Amino acid sequence: MEKNGEDIAIIGIGCNFPGGEGIDNFWKVLLQGRNCVVDIPPNRFDTTFWYNTDGNKAGKMITKRASLIEGFNEFDHNLFDIxxxxxxxxxxxxxxxxxxxxxxxxxxxxxxxxxxxxxxxxxxxxxxxxxxxxxxxxxxxxxxxxxxxxxxxxxxxxxxxxxxxxxxxxxxxxxxxxxxxxxxxxxxxxxxxxxx
The missing domain is CATH 3.40.47.10 (Thiolase/Chalcone synthase)
Incomplete structure (x- = not known):
């Protein structure tokens, strides 16, 4: 148990999760019990090439679904002087x-x-x-x-x-x-x- 005067407060939150950006969207996903696993879109990678039902096949994967963050490749490098x-x-x-x-x-x-x-x-x-x-x-x-x-x-x-x-x-x-x-x-x- 914490002693008096040792409490730590969270004063700001920034997050990005499958299903939406920000804490409000995160809570909506939790409250709605949403499953944010989706079919992997072709702009991520070609599942027709990588997918195979044989789990022992080298260089292949046995799923075509994932939990993905939207806009993962939209980084504003100028904002951070990069x-x-x-x-x-x-x-x-x-x-x-x-x-x-x-x-x-x-x-x-x-x-x-x-x-x-x-x-x-x-x-x-x-x-x-x-x-x-x-x-x-x-x-x-x-x-x-x-x-x-x-x-x-x-x-x-x-x-x-x-x-x-x-x-x-x-x-x-x-x-x-x-x-x-x-x-x-x-x-x-x-x-x-x-x-x-």
């Missing part, structure tokens, strides 16, 4: 994290000028490295942006840099518990800061 050539090499997770962070400050009513230069920490839990594996598979496509574009450590650091946040900046990978451990570290950092 050049197009760099944005082309960025893991979609980095892009979503930047967009959601912007929405957090917007939702909280915190102007960017007020947050800039503050000792705000960034604690991100993530574990999937699909984009890194795919993008680094072809030597001719590798540029000096691949490292910063796909490294998990850079996901948190990119947020700190984009918003000029000077607190701790950590990307935490503890498999399925990554987000929970990141939340724990963030709470501990806030409590530690209150003691100093």
């Amino acid at each position: 050049r197009q050539i760099e944005a082309n090499s960025m893991d979609p997770q980095h892009k979503l994290l930047l967009e959601c962070t912007y929405k957090v400050f917007e939702n909280a009513g915190i102007p960017m000028e007020e947050i800039s230069g503050s000792k705000t920490g960034v604690f991100i839990g993530l574990m999937n490295r699909d984009y890194e594996g795919i993008s680094n598979n072809f030597a001719k496509n590798i540029t000096h942006y691949n490292g910063t574009g796909s490294a998990m450590s850079i996901a948190a650091n990119r947020i700190s840099f984009a918003f000029n946040l000077t607190g701790p900046s950590l990307a935490i990978d503890t498999a399925c518990s990554s987000s929970l451990v990141a939340l724990h570290y963030a709470a501990q950092a806030i409590k530690q800061a209150m003691l100093t």
